[in-house]
Amino acid sequence: MRRNARWAACIGLGLGVALAGPACKRGGGSIPMQPGSGVDAGSFDKVGLLRAFGECALTTYREAETAIVALEPAAAKAAADGTPESRAAAREAWARALDAWEVAEVMQFGPAAMTGAPGAQDLRDGIYSWPLVNRCLIEQQMVSQIYDKPELATTLVSTRSLASLDYLLHYEGADNACGAPATINAQGTWAALGPQTIASRRLGYASAVAKDVTPRVKKLVEAWDPARGNFLAQIADAGKPGSAFSSQQMAFNAVSDALFYLDDQVKDMKVGRPAGIVACVSATCPEPVESPFSGRAKEHLRANLVGFERIFRGCGAGGEGLGFDDLLVAVGAGTVSQAVSAALAESFAALDALGARTLTQAIAQDPPAVRRLFDAIKKLTDILKTDFATVLDLELPKKIEGDND
Amino acid sequence: MASGPAPRRPAIDRALARVTRPTDVAALVAFRVAVGLIVTVSATRFLAYGWVDELFYKPTFFFKYWGLSWVRPLPAPLMHVAFVALAALGLCVAAGLFYRAAAGLVCALVLWVQLIDVTNYLNHYYLLGLLTGLMALMPLGRAVSLDAWRRPDTRVSHFPVWCTYLLRVQVAVVYVHAGLAKATPDWLLHAQPLNIWLSARTDTPLVGALFDERAMAYAMSWGGFFFDTTIALFLAWRRTRVFAYVVVLAFHATVGRLFPIGMFPWIMIAAVLVFFEPTWPRDVIAKLRALRARSGVRQVLRARAPSRVDASIPPSASFGLAPRLALALASAFCLLQALAPLRCHLYGGNVLWHEQGMRWSWRVMAREKNGSITYWVDSPQTGRSWAVSPRPYLTDRQLRELNNQPDLVLQLAHHIGEEFRAKGHGDVRVRVDALVSLNGRAAAPMIDPRVDLLRVRDGLGKASWILPAPSGPPIHLRPLWASGSASRRSSS
Numbered sequence: 094m095r096r097n098a099r100w101a102a103c104i105g106l107g108l109g110v111a112l113a114g115p116a117c118k119r120g121g122g123s124i125p126m127q128p129g130s131g132v133d134a135g136s137f138d139k140v141g142l143l144r145a146f147g148e149c150a151l152t153t154y155r156e157a158e159t160a161i162v163a164l165e166p167a168a169a170k171a172a173a174d175g176t177p178e179s180r181a182a183a184r185e186a187w188a189r190a191l192d193a194w195e196v197a198e199v200m201q202f203g204p205a206a207m208t209g210a211p212g213a214q215d216l217r218d219g220i221y222s223w224p225l226v227n228r229c230l231i232e233q234q235m236v237s238q239i240y241d242k243p244e245l246a247t248t249l250v251s252t253r254s255l256a257s258l259d260y261l262l263h264y265e266g267a268d269n270a271c272g273a274p275a276t277i278n279a280q281g282t283w284a285a286l287g288p289q290t291i292a293s294r295r296l297g298y299a300s301a302v303a304k305d306v307t308p309r310v311k312k313l314v315e316a317w318d319p320a321r322g323n324f325l326a327q328i329a330d331a332g333k334p335g336s337a338f339s340s341q342q343m344a345f346n347a348v349s350d351a352l353f354y355l356d357d358q359v360k361d362m363k364v365g366r367p368a369g370i371v372a373c374v375s376a377t378c379p380e381p382v383e384s385p386f387s388g389r390a391k392e393h394l395r396a397n398l399v400g401f402e403r404i405f406r407g408c409g410a411g412g413e414g415l416g417f418d419d420l421l422v423a424v425g426a427g428t429v430s431q432a433v434s435a436a437l438a439e440s441f442a443a444l445d446a447l448g449a450r451t452l453t454q455a456i457a458q459d460p461p462a463v464r465r466l467f468d469a470i471k472k473l474t475d476i477l478k479t480d481f482a483t484v485l486d487l488e489l490p491k492k493i494e495g496d497n498d
Numbered sequence: 499m500a501s502g503p504a505p506r507r508p509a510i511d512r513a514l515a516r517v518t519r520p521t522d523v524a525a526l527v528a529f530r531v532a533v534g535l536i537v538t539v540s541a542t543r544f545l546a547y548g549w550v551d552e553l554f555y556k557p558t559f560f561f562k563y564w565g566l567s568w569v570r571p572l573p574a575p576l577m578h579v580a581f582v583a584l585a586a587l588g589l590c591v592a593a594g595l596f597y598r599a600a601a602g603l604v605c606a607l608v609l610w611v612q613l614i615d616v617t618n619y620l621n622h623y624y625l626l627g628l629l630t631g632l633m634a635l636m637p638l639g640r641a642v643s644l645d646a647w648r649r650p651d652t653r654v655s656h657f658p659v660w661c662t663y664l665l666r667v668q669v670a671v672v673y674v675h676a677g678l679a680k681a682t683p684d685w686l687l688h689a690q691p692l693n694i695w696l697s698a699r700t701d702t703p704l705v706g707a708l709f710d711e712r713a714m715a716y717a718m719s720w721g722g723f724f725f726d727t728t729i730a731l732f733l734a735w736r737r738t739r740v741f742a743y744v745v746v747l748a749f750h751a752t753v754g755r756l757f758p759i760g761m762f763p764w765i766m767i768a769a770v771l772v773f774f775e776p777t778w779p780r781d782v783i784a785k786l787r788a789l790r791a792r793s794g795v796r797q798v799l800r801a802r803a804p805s806r807v808d809a810s811i812p813p814s815a816s817f818g819l820a821p822r823l824a825l826a827l828a829s830a831f832c833l834l835q836a837l838a839p840l841r842c843h844l845y846g847g848n849v850l851w852h853e854q855g856m857r858w859s860w861r862v863m864a865r866e867k868n869g870s871i872t873y874w875v876d877s878p879q880t881g882r883s884w885a886v887s888p889r890p891y892l893t894d895r896q897l898r899e900l901n902n903q904p905d906l907v908l909q910l911a912h913h914i915g916e917e918f919r920a921k922g923h924g925d926v927r928v929r930v931d932a933l934v935s936l937n938g939r940a941a942a943p944m945i946d947p948r949v950d951l952l953r954v955r956d957g958l959g960k961a962s963w964i965l966p967a968p969s970g971p972p973i974h975l976r977p978l979w980a981s982g983s984a985s986r987r988s989s990s
Contacts, residue, residue: 138978155640332701341701361887370885374921422698425976428940467885472772475933478870478901479941484973486698486866488898 112344137419139341144329146348150200151317151325153400157197158310160190161220161255165303168262172300175293180262183299187258188389194221194255194310195396200468201402202347202491203324203337204316211347212324212337214316216249219309223383224362228253228260229271235294235420236277236286240301253302256384261299267291298482342486347439349417349487352401356474359397363390368456368463377460379453388451391444394466398440405433417481426484433481435474443469514817514825517663520656520778523641527594527801528779529665530638532768533629534592539606540761541585548575552893553611553618559891559898559907559913561616564956569613580607585724591630598634604629616906617899621862622762628835629769632668636661657776660828665772667832669789670730672766675839675860677726682850683971684865686723689715690937690972691866697975699756710977716986725749733773746770757863850942851936851967853903854960869901869934869944873911875918876927886914904945904964907932911951928952938973 098315167186171179198221204214218225230252234240245253251430267288269277277283286294316322327416331344338344365371367382367390382388406412407419421430443466447455456463505514544550554571564775571577586605607626607716612618637643637657646653684690689712696709708714725745732742750763771888775781808897841857849856850865873886888900888910900906907930915928927950936943942965945951 124514292685298919340699343697345698357887357889361885365885370883371887372890373884376896423976426938426973432940471885475870475941479868479933480938483866483935484694484870484938484975486694 147325147328157193160193168303174295199400222250222254223256225251240298390452396466517660524623524779537588594639597639601634679861942968
């Protein structure tokens with residue numbers, strides 16, 4: 094009877110009696126959730142979920158910051174003494190830094206996002222610019238030694254960021270990637286350096302890049318930090334005055350759009366293209382594989398999936414904490430949540446099935462296994478683009494707003 | 499000599515006599531001004547928001563209408579010039595300057611812009627094109643206009659009533675078909691897609707908390723259905739007209755606040771003015787003056803105002819071939835407008851899924867649909883197979899439309915096939931994985947993934963390569979507040 098009255102009131106309100114709004118509102122707006130039902134324990138509402146996304150991004154950025162800060166002295170030591178040990182230490186520090194950052198790659202919303210997105214400060218590329226990496230240009234700058242000058246900060250991102258360190262810390266050859274007409278080859282300035290100077294400049298360049306990236310990741314963390322830029326409050330308060338997001342839905346759109354990193358970057362560019370499945374004329378195209386010199390592309394993929402899992406299932410260990418899965422279960426779309434979780438598990442399994450081989454080796458030795466990885470990630474992104482987007486009414490953020498009807 | 503009864507005039511003459519009766523110019527002049535200003539504002543928005551670049555210069559691939567592949571955008575910066583011209587032409591229509599030419603050009607420009615790329619299609623711009631096209635055939639520039647001021651000999655004090663009738667039919671067709679499009683189980687029995695849309699807008703000020711209630715989605719679904727199917731009737735009936743217009747204002751203001759539908763509410767709010775008495779602007783002015791003067795001015799002005807149909811001007815006694823032909827054409831146009839939106843039923847199935855007969859039929863905001871499209875290009879010669887994402891070929895806006903519309907998927911398949919052939923891959927086949935979710939149902943293949951789309955030609959016939967819509971009801975989202983108890987129920 095009471096419920097019928099609520100329905101009647103809502104129907105009446107639907108026809109324009111807005112003043113009765115509070116009558117249909119449940120007190121508090123937060124609900125205790127059942128453990129084990131797919132919904133995390135504790136209170137749950139959309140504000141809480143948005144705050145959880147923000148806290149997850151901030152936690153992940155802080156992890157990256159810690160690792161990148163540790164990279165700077167390691168790279169400096171390698172540049173200073175050039176010993177195999179210090180180089181190995183720098184490589185290890187870079188691997189830890191990039192492993193941490195690759196988790197954050199799936200969290201490019203707010204200040205890390207590209208210009209045009211809500212709250213964007215375009216901070217991502219300065220930290221990690223992949224796939225924008227230009228080895229030839231880096232080598233030209235090794236000759237000009239611009240890396241030793243403040244101008245490095247304003248050079249193209251394809252010549253700095255953590256992405257360039259894959260080459261600078263791991264490549265040991267004395268050749269370069271530029272063509273014969275390039276100045277460094279035509280004028281012989283590269284050859285004149287000699288192998289030892291080349292190796293030394295690579296490490297010097299790497300140290301300069303590590304030094305350049307540190308303040309950039311700190312700037313990102315500060316932008317989110319509640320004690321500084323406090324973007325965390327902006328996402329939690331989406332829809333309120335002062336927030337970069339004019340509605341909660343806009344904030345959900347921004348977070349979900351960041352998840353689509355898995356589609357165009359991970360599925361197509363990191364796996365599909367090197368494996369010859371996407372935009373590759375020859376049988377395989379291993380050249381565009383991520384981090385080809387360190388051979389860590391597979392670890393990067395795993396970190397990307399971990400980043401996705403943190404946003405989708407919750408940022409804590411084993412998916413603890415609020416994530417999109419909680420929202421899906423809460424609105425009665427638990428099957429969509431289960432489908433995403435299953436596809437994610439399948440993606441992890443397909444990645445594990447590559448074994449100890451690097452991605453490049455797997456592409457050459459076991460193409461069907463790489464195809465299975467591609468298909469598993471495709472299954473995941475298909476669900477994101479269809480059921481997930483439909484049920485939560487998500488769209489790509491409108492960089493240019495248009496009319497609809 | 500006794501005179502017999504007067505010979506009965508032919509039906510067509512009686513009809514012509516009826517539709518050529520003169521009426522006051524006031525309402526249609528107001529309509530002309532409103533439409534002209536809407537055109538100007540719309541064109542200005544395109545320029546101000548960068549949509550001209552986004553729609554005409556950013557795309558590298560354009561989706562063509564069947565038989566209209568020759569329609570292309572003008573080279574830069576002529577599209578900008580065209581929109582500046584459109585804004586100026588809107589002002590000309592409003593002011594009644596070179597009226598017929600201006601209205602005709604507005605119609606041509608608005609429709610041409612829509613025809614350049616299928617994804618540009620919007621119901622409300624199609625309506626604007628139709629209204630301005632009809633207006634170009636009407637003498638609405640001969641009163642209260644710069645044309646009438648420039649050439650007093652062309653000035654008229656009355657317009658033929660067919661102008662009002664034709665515009666009313668056009669506006670009524672939009673509403674009725676928008677309503678009929680909602681007569682589906684998804685809309686009426688499951689309150690979808692409104693359940694999905696409202697659940698995502700629970701932070702709307704004042705009423706947002708209600709949007710979590712399924713009852714609200716049902717109320718708005720049924721309310722929208724009844725509104726669309728009946729509002730023209732209530733607007734046509736004098737006793738309910740003012741109340742109906744208040745409902746129109748409330749409805750379009752609400753929809754415009756909740757959804758990004760741009761100029762649509764404004765266009766409809768202006769368009770339904772054709773249902774009011776031909777003298778309504780004078781009546782409003784008179785009432786305002788009476789309110790200010792608080793005297794008997796109202797009666798005086800009412801007496802001066804021409805009647806709805808001015809009986810003092812006799813209708814023509816006989817009609818030549820031209821008016822008869824015009825009446826036939828107008829009737830054919832009305833019939834076409836009334837029947838063409840129903841063509842989707844000839845295809846069977848669910849039009850929201852196969853989309854055959856979807857455009858040009860006033861199916862306004864009828865579905866929530868998202869898709870994932872991946873093309874597979876097979877080379878029988880080499881045995882290679884490539885996954886091709888549509889993303890590099892399209893803008894974000896085009897991609898969003900492609901994901902839902904099979905004929906667009908087919909067009910891009912042909913383009914991709916031609917590109918692969920041109921690159922020397924020989925006689926390739928192009929298939930597609932087109933997974934689509936409609937109103938929250940689990941995603942299903944929209945197109946037969948085994949079909950080589952290069953062997954399929956676009957046309958008006960039923961598309962056998964489109965798979966049937968998934969059966970079963972759409973999703974029912976529950977309110978967030980109910981999730982705790984629901985979880986407990988399901989776990990017990």
